[in-house]
Amino acid sequence: SQQGEEDPQALSIQEGENATMNCSYKTSINNLQWYRQNSGRGLVHLILIRSNEREKHSGRLRVTLDTSKKSSSLLITASRAADTASYFCATAATLLKTSYDKVIFGPGTSLSVIP
């Protein structure tokens, strides 16, 4: 089963506006992480939210997690041109009958912030 599906696939906004990206998943998870990736560069960890948390803030980032709907959202407030990047959610779930975790990425949202 696929984890971490994001929408929208692409988002274009004006500088100063807020950007909201959503992520849905299918199975129980231990945590959900959001990453940013500039074109062709490495993954930058933004924020982690655990399954027993509902909301977390980090600077201009706000992440929510609704385990009943199996969904998460990433809100970037007062966007800047430098926020232009791809944003991925990744879910960590324990493999059945093991103590191992598997981290799966969603397809990502391409955010363009227009100056």
Place this chain on the structure above:
Amino acid sequence: AAGVIQSPRHLIKEKRETATLKCYPIPRHDTVYWYQQGPGQDPQFLISFYEKMQSDKGSIPDRFSAQQFSDYHSELNMSSLELGDSALYFCASSNIGGGDTEAFFGQGTRLTVV
């Protein structure tokens, strides 16, 4: 703080050659994950190791193999390289045994097959 180290950062190989990518996890991390990210694609899970044993396998071709060594570093061996293997390969580590499932990623190795 120490992060996940991947080497080399860039690698150019010819078709049918072999490549070895290395990953050094954060100290005391017991789990390593490998991902492949093709151009314009999302990262795809390849394989993971926990305490030097393979813990899960994703969409890893039979031409690829990997292992985790006694010092917890991991190597991804890729043989009979194809043009389609050109991608960014990420390694991540976490401390599953310590109860922390947060994965930390390296900067990736960019493999170009020509």
